[in-house]
Amino acid sequence: MTTLLICLPLAAALIVWVLPLNPVSAGSLSLLAALAEVGIWIQLLVRYDFSKGGLQFSEQHAWIKDLGVSYHVGVYGFSVWLIGLTVVVLAAAIAYAFWAGRERTRAYMGLMLFLTGAIVGVFTAQDLLLFYAFFEAMLIPLYILVGVWGGPGRLGATLKFVLYTMAGSLLMLAAIIAYGLSQGTFDLVAIKPVSSDWLFLGFVAAFAIKAPLFPLHGWLPDAYRESSPEVAAVLSGVVSKAAAYGFLRIAITKFPGPAHDFRAPILALAAVSLIYGSLLAFRAPDMRGVVAYSSLAQMGLITMGVFAVNDLGLDGSVLQMVNHGLVSATLFLVVGMVERRTLTGELGRLGGMARGRPALATVLLTAGVIALAVPLSSAFAGEFLILAGIFQRGWGWAVAGAVAIVLAAMYVLRLVSAVLHRDVGPAVSESALDLRPAELGVTVPLLVCLLALSVWPAAITQHSFRGDHGAFDVAEQFK
């Protein structure tokens, strides 16, 4: 089943690339494949035995016997939710791309499908080299999607993105090789935890670039600004979670000693990302800037939760990964919808869009208030658990988080009112339509997921890790 989940989109990508379909049928086929993927995931969700936990649906085939490399995939409780996030957001992104119409549809759709398979691979790989292969396979379509279909500054953005992520990937590859060779196996389940600071830092650097964390976020503003909205949605919603997943699955599990020793500096970087991102989001001149920097802030928060290495922090960060993935994807898609109507994202030229456009106003407002983690939303539940977890590692971290709560209110409300309220901006024409049914069809399901999670955040927090795990038993989770 896991392999099916990985291979279905890859196969669909091949079909879309190879068959000479017209844009409509290529789009429909891709959307169908994406929805089928969601269907398979629902099967996985239903059939995964949460009461038992641990690795399930695992498949293992020898690959390079001498080195202990194998094709080993499988899912843990929390990976079920991350896969769910991936397939849902990618389905929405593909649907939006189909509706908005991208040039060279077949190539575009194929890349999106390929991306889906690769990300699912990252979340299911249980072998270090396989993980690396999927990680790279995830980045390559993104380079092309940003570089070919992006905005006017796409080349610079892509170059930066490639340079940063390549640096991270190489560090990770070197760390993987050194780690695997020293232990005689690359199997993520079987490999023993070690206490090498350098290997730990190699992994952390790679993930910190991908997340990103301050000050390694140089690629982020340009990449999020120049890519098409659905690619930005995938980048900030899903791809960044691969980094958080790496922190959780590799950094703290396989390197418990260094994770403990380096806790303070890593938490400091995460806290700085949180505050710094929030402040920059508060002054960003355009819609994408606000969402992009808020993404930086949120990844800082999630990283804090992971490195709290206790029940509250870990449960909270898995929940928050899903929340942030859904909400930032929604926001980027809405940004795209606004830009379609006004041809700009500059806050100074927007305004007054709520009048006569109730659907747009409702969608943006709902996504916005969830993004600022209004209490009772699932994002609130996630932030609350993370901060409650980090509080136990030192109250100062939680105070930084509490400051960020206030800052989040400031930047989200600024965004919402700059787009929706006050006088009608110069870029907003009278004839700019309300959201069309297709656009609602893309955003409303994402919001429904978020509202459902708000009613029952424990759906994720009770079904991520096995039983009653103590802070030092994290490694136990992965046996």
Place this chain on the structure above:
Amino acid sequence: MVWGAWICLLSPLVAACAITAGGTHLSRRAAGWLATSSCVVAFAGAVAAFVGLLTHTASDRQFISTAWTWISGGKYQSGLSVIIDPLSVFMMLVVAGVGGLIVWYSIGYMDGDDEERRYFAYMALFVFSMLLLVQSGNLILLLAGWGMVGLSSYLLIGYWHQRPSAIAAAKKAFVMNAVGDATMALALFLLIQQGNSLEFGVLGGDFSSTVANLVALGLLGGAVAKSAQIPLHTWLPDAMEGPTPVSALIHAATMVTAGVYLIVRTHAIFEQAPKVADVAAGLGAATLLLAGLIALVQVDIKRVIAYSTMSQIGYMFVGAGIGSYPNAMFHLMTHAFFKALLFMTAGIVIHALTDEQDIRKMGGLRRLAPKTYWAFLVGSLALVGIFPFAGFFSKDSILAAAMAKGGAFGYILWAAGLAGTFLTGLYTFRLLFVVFWGEPRAFVREHFHPLGRDVVAFSLAIPVGILVVLSIVGGWIQFSPWWHPVETWLQTVAEPIVSPASWQEWTSIALSLLLGLTGIGVAWAVYGAHRVAVPRIAWAQRTLEHKFYFDEAYDALFYAPAVFLAKFLRRGVEQPLIADSGRDLGDDTRDLGSFVARAQTGLVRTYALAIASGVAVLAIVFVIVK
């Protein structure tokens, strides 16, 4: 009983969702009636819960109904649960009852606005949030209700979103409340660390005094922000930008009193942290005086009432802070009646004068709108606390309790409360005389248009009529020297820790009546009888008009530095160091690229070799240095 509570909680939410989903399929009037009837249903549910509780003996009146586990993290978990006990039922009745009247009134007030449906969806959402706040069965859901109330007040204050001032006011209210949410959240983190639980029961546990003080301070921060007490009060007067029924709902009946409810609900922790409880009472006393002074110079009819709200909640904070919980709750209830009445009559005045709120343009409305005048008079008398109106019964017992607390601090609170009574008489009747007495100004003669006899007028008049009755008789429920059913009802949840002797009761009653009447007399002498120009002290006037410079101070202390820091980070760090360094990196790479281009042989095996050897070198480095 349990069903009643859940119906009470959920029916406004259902209405809000239905109005949002219905969109234009629903007529505007229908949206209004849907919201109103959801409040009626909620009130019926509250009554059912009340009756259900009555069938149990007093010691047995606490039920927690959990739907499912809402949130969990390791050993900590909290359910989606409602609490049904005398305190929550008391609040449910007030919130659903007064809230319902206000929503009903809105049908008339908002008639003809072009986005009525949105308005009623927000109103229903607000009532839901408030009910969630008072019904939540544990602290995290209480915080959830707390935040949702903040959100819906943001939506309602900023309802007229094309007005920049309304949007600014709405944002200010939300952000100030978020500060309170944050301090509450910190208190909750500490509780989780202590005992892995956020049930109300843990508050009575055994904490070290540091922990108790910190938790109480965190909760107090939330209470102060939501109830607009000094120093987090500056959002409230600005919040008058919202439609008048909103002001009535948020600033009279419900939201701002949430802080008082919170203190009473969590009194166990405040009793372990007596110093923090004293801080609460002290802030209340300071607020009631300062707000009373500021109200003297305001010229916007709604702002005068808004400051009087702050002042009255100051009384409730004094009551809750010194441990006279039932009296604080009783004053909360009577205040909901007469303050909603005052806001709603003010709304009728504003409506009749084509949305004018400046009292300097009003005057002489007594003859033009006699029924409104009488309603306003009843509200004013109840506010000042004149026998036999509602405020008389509740305010004086708080003063008596302050006296009973004794000590220098108790008497300071008592004296502040008495001085506040004088101020209340003065500013309330200043407003009444200026607006209703004298000759109609030119503006009034030109713009006044009386209400017709249509549905709009009835929707305005009937709720006001009901509130007039409640403001007259609502206080008779409890007259502390002789009978106290409110105290008996709340006893199992919040047992008061001070009990005034009867001479203290009567002294307070006599003095506060006297001072209230003096205030009215002075107002009459200055504004009623002669309408003379008042002698003014320039600096005092200026200080009051600037509301003691709180806004300016916050701007200078927090907002400006935050903006400055953000700008500095953007220009000084992000642009030059991170964004552009990347660009330089890109350029350098391109230069390097053209240099290295010679290595591009086009042979895949060369590349593979290069990559492999590079990685190998890195791997060796890692192996060696580890």
